[in-house]
C-alpha cells in the first residue's frame with residue numbers, strides 16, 4: 001500500500017555562515033529538504049560537513065552575533081527563521097523535540113530526573129502536579145526505564161549513559177512533538193546500547209506518527225534506522241534518496257566513498273578504504289565547482305559540472321553534479337573491484 005507522505009518541515013534554500021576573524025564564511029549552502037511525518041530522515045556526512053549547523057539553524061540555536069542565516073524553514077505554515085526567541089520557545093521542546101549527543105550536558109546534574117522530565121510539562125501544559133507525575137512515570141516507562149518510580153527520584157550521575165539518553169528522549173517526547181531532531185544520539189554510547197536507543201527512536205516514531213531528523217556520521221546507524229537519507233558534504237546536500245536508493249544504487253562519488261569506507265563493506269583481509277584528504281575548513285572552502293573534486297583527483301575536471309546542481313535520477317533520488325555518470329574508483333578501472 002502506498003502511503004502519501006505529509007511534509008512536516010520544509011527547508012527552503014537555507015544558508016548559514018559563521019563569523020571568523022570578522023568575516024562570514026558559509027557553513028551550509030542552499031539547503032532544500034522536506035521532512036515528512038511518519039519518517040526518519042537521516043542526515044549523514046563526515047565531521048565538519050555541516051550537519052549540526054543545519055540542525056541548529058532549524059532550531060534557531062545559533063548566536064546571531066556570530067552567524068548569519070538566510071532562507072526559510074517552514075513548520076506549521078510559519079517560517080521558524082522569522083520568529084523571535086519567545087515564539088520559538090513555544091515550538092522548541094513542544095512541537096519540536098531535541099535529543100543531543102551527550103546526555104550529561106542535556107541534563108542538570110543537580111535536579112532529580114522526574115523534575116527534569118516534568119519541566120516542559122510545567123511550562124507548556126496546565127496539568128496538575130499529580131497528573132504531571134503520572135505522565136513522567138508513563139514517559140520513563142515508555143522509554144524503557146525499569147522501576148520508573150525509583151528512577152524519577154534519582155539524579156543523572158546515578159544512571160548509566162544509556163539510561164541518561166533514555167531520560168533525554170523522555171524529555172524530548174514529553175509534549176508529543178510532531179518532529180524530533182536527534183543530533184548524534186548514540187555516538188556517546190557503546191554498541192549494544194546504541195542499538196537499543198535506535199530501536200527506541202524507531203518505536204517512538206511509529207507510535208507517535210512523528211517525523212525524526214537523525215543526524216549521524218555513521219552509515220551503519222542510517223542503514224538500521226532511516227527511511228530516507230540526505231548525504232551532506234562541505235555544507236551541501238550531495239545526494240538524497242530513500243534508504244534502498246542510497247545503499248543499493250548510490251551515485252555521488254562521496255556517497256560511494258562513504259559506503260566503501262564502512263568496515264562491513266571491506267572484503268575480508270582487505271585494507272579499509274580511506275577517503276583521501278579531509279573536509280576543508282570554512283576558510284579554505286572552495287566557493288564553486290564540485291566541492292568533493294579535490295578528494296577524487298583521478299576524475300578529470302571536465303567530468304564535473306562547473307556549477308553542480310541536484311538532478312533527479314529516479315523518483316525521489318537526487319544527486320549533485322553529473323560526474324557520477326563516469327565515476328569509478330581507481331581499482332575498478334583496473335577491473336579488480
Ligand SMILES: Nc1ncnc2c1ncn2[C@@H]1O[C@H](COP(=O)(O)OP(=O)(O)OP(=O)(O)O)[C@@H](O)[C@H]1O
Pocket residue numbers: 018019020027045046047048049050051052053054066217280281282
Ligand atoms: N560557531 C562556529 N563558528 C565558526 N565555525 C563553526 C561554528 N560551528 C561550526 N563551525 C564550522 O562549520 C563547519 C560545519 O560544522 P558542523 O559542526 O555543522 O559539522 P558536522 O557535520 O555537524 O560535524 P560534527 O559531526 O563534527 O559535529 C565546520 O567547518 C565547523 O568548524
